[in-house]
Amino acid sequence: MTKRALLAGIVGAVGMYIWIFIAHTLLPLGEAGIQQISNEQALLTQMNSTITAPGLYMFPSLAPGGDQAEYQRKIENGPSGLMMYFPKRPFNFGKSLAIEFVTELVQILLATYLLTLTGIVALGGRVAFFAIVGLLASITTNVSYWNWYGFPLSYSAAYMFTNWFGFVCAGIVVALVLGKKSA
Numbered sequence: 001m002t003k004r005a006l007l008a009g010i011v012g013a014v015g016m017y018i019w020i021f022i023a024h025t026l027l028p029l030g031e032a033g034i035q036q037i038s039n040e041q042a043l044l045t046q047m048n049s050t051i052t053a054p055g056l057y058m059f060p061s062l063a064p065g066g067d068q069a070e071y072q073r074k075i076e077n078g079p080s081g082l083m084m085y086f087p088k089r090p091f092n093f094g095k096s097l098a099i100e101f102v103t104e105l106v107q108i109l110l111a112t113y114l115l116t117l118t119g120i121v122a123l124g125g126r127v128a129f130f131a132i133v134g135l136l137a138s139i140t141t142n143v144s145y146w147n148w149y150g151f152p153l154s155y156s157a158a159y160m161f162t163n164w165f166g167f168v169c170a171g172i173v174v175a176l177v178l179g180k181k182s183a
Helices: 003-025 040-050 068-077 093-116 123-149 153-178
Strands: 055-059 081-085
Touching: 003 093, 003 153, 093 123, 093 153, 123 153
Parallel strands: none
Antiparallel strands: 055 081
16 A cells, blocks of 8 residues: 555544544434433342343343244243443543544555555545445444344444445545545
């Protein structure tokens, strides 16, 4: 990857990061599909006395022997869900922001590298390339989580849009930094 492409990827990641910040802090996209629990303290007390270890929990439990018909009946006739649980969790906001940026940096550097392997030199073509890569990245887990685990459609759609538009923003920045020269 050339120095210009590397610079384009870094600045593109900053563009994506700014969009993700806007989507989560100034727009309602970061909270779409998420509800608050009423009488939270009673539930938290019960969870603290029942669940002893942090983890990702699925309920109802799978039927013995992997009986899918029995599991489906449980889901159809009672509560079901997926829950990430921590009895206590050290949380560092700054560290989480840094990890988020590094994640987006890696994504955009990879997308920029892939772009350099193509012959696309037009601004619109480069942005379209990023839009397609962003669409692939956005549907990868979000559709499966909606389908298999019942994530709310509004949550899944908001996160897909947020991620996809982040790639579009990065694509615009990358295309502008690369200019009309070959990637």
